[in-house]
Amino acid sequence: MHILQPKHIKLKEKEAEELLKEFNISRAQLPKVFSDDPALPEGSEVGDIIKIERKDGEDTVFYYRVVV
Secondary structure, three states: OOOOOOOOEEEOHHHHHOOOOOOOOOHHHOOOOOOOOOOOOOOOOOOOEEEEEEOOOOOEOOOOOOEO
């Protein structure tokens, strides 16, 4: 991982289900990330939900993507 690359974390299935329930959405409604993206963690498969952690000054912002 490059120092400027935001942290990418693969969510466990239970965490993914809680996220979908919290926002009342389906996996298909999440933004997409391609399975060949070099930033994805090892072992990421199609359908996995990835949490992207970015630092914004002193705050931390989280983004979610589904692997396609």
